[in-house]
Amino acid sequence: MIKTFTRNDLIRYIYQETTKEENTEIENALIFDEALCDELGDLQLTVNGLGRIERSPSKGSIDKILSYSKYYNMNAVN
Amino acid sequence: MRKYSVSDSQLISLYKNGNEGAFADLVNRHKNKIFTTVYMIVKDQYLAEDLLQETYIKVVNTIKSGRYNEEGKFLPWVTRIAHNLAIDHFRKAKRYPTIVMEDGSNVFNTLEFSEDSIESQKIKEDTHALLRDLIKELPDSQREVLMMRHYMQMSFQEIAEATDVSINTALGRMRYALINLRKKMDKLNIAYDKNLYQK
Numbered sequence: 001m002i003k004t005f006t007r008n009d010l011i012r013y014i015y016q017e018t019t020k021e022e023n024t025e026i027e028n029a030l031i032f033d034e035a036l037c038d039e040l041g042d043l044q045l046t047v048n049g050l051g052r053i054e055r056s057p058s059k060g061s062i063d064k065i066l067s068y069s070k071y072y073n074m075n076a077v078n
Numbered sequence: 079m080r081k082y083s084v085s086d087s088q089l090i091s092l093y094k095n096g097n098e099g100a101f102a103d104l105v106n107r108h109k110n111k112i113f114t115t116v117y118m119i120v121k122d123q124y125l126a127e128d129l130l131q132e133t134y135i136k137v138v139n140t141i142k143s144g145r146y147n148e149e150g151k152f153l154p155w156v157t158r159i160a161h162n163l164a165i166d167h168f169r170k171a172k173r174y175p176t177i178v179m180e181d182g183s184n185v186f187n188t189l190e191f192s193e194d195s196i197e198s199q200k201i202k203e204d205t206h207a208l209l210r211d212l213i214k215e216l217p218d219s220q221r222e223v224l225m226m227r228h229y230m231q232m233s234f235q236e237i238a239e240a241t242d243v244s245i246n247t248a249l250g251r252m253r254y255a256l257i258n259l260r261k262k263m264d265k266l267n268i269a270y271d272k273n274l275y276q277k
């Protein structure tokens with residue numbers, strides 16, 4: 001029997017919060033449910049795009065952080 | 079999600095024993111996700127840089143003084159500190175985030191453009207800047223869940239507890255955030271296949 005999934009289950013699936021059993025059931029359902037499959041594709045495409053828009057801090061900021069840690073014992077006020 | 083041969087908790091253990099190189103690995107491993115989270119809130123490169131430094135001062139103080147909770151996950155913990163500092167900044171200033179121009183953003187952009195032509199680099203930069211703007215346009219509740227899950231890597235259960243809603247509401251908000259983003263992208267005719275998803 002093919003279980004019916006909610007759209008919210010797809011979100012959990014994309015973010016790997018489903019169990020192995022749920023994954024198998026969802027992947028089976030995707031074979032027979034074209035609309036579900038289409039929505040998963042759309043959502044996945046958008047999620048993939050989010051990973052590509054990360055920004056990076058300047059090297060100067062990272063150097064300051066590492067320097068603070070290195071000289072912590074001299075700087076510590078707590 | 080990327081897997082590392084040395085886990086965050088192993089790096090923290092090394093760091094606690096005085097290995098500053100382990101701390102450098104930890105900082106570099108997560109700097110972009112944390113910085114992106116802060117930037118999305120404050121929308122200002124220089125302010126985000128300051129807040130990132132403040133965040134890590136707290137991290138260093140906590141770990142070096144032996145107050146770090148081993149049971150928690152490192153990245154969600156750090157990102158939560160960063161998130162709270164960014165929110166605190168606006169509370170103190172008693173104003174809402176203002177939209178600033180993205181002058182100079184290319185300098186800090188981490189996207190890999192080296193093998194592209196100048197023209198295609200420009201298209202990619204414009205497209206990514208546009209997508210960032212589209213995220214900023216999402217309703218607060220949707221943007222909040224999207225940032226917490228995608229950049230802060232909190233689970234939906236953790237988000238539900240942090241925002242005092244059911245897990246289904248958190249999932250629904252995330253789903254609508256993604257659907258709305260796609261609609262906005264379609265409306266603007268963003269060539270996401272070409273510009274976002276190919277290296």
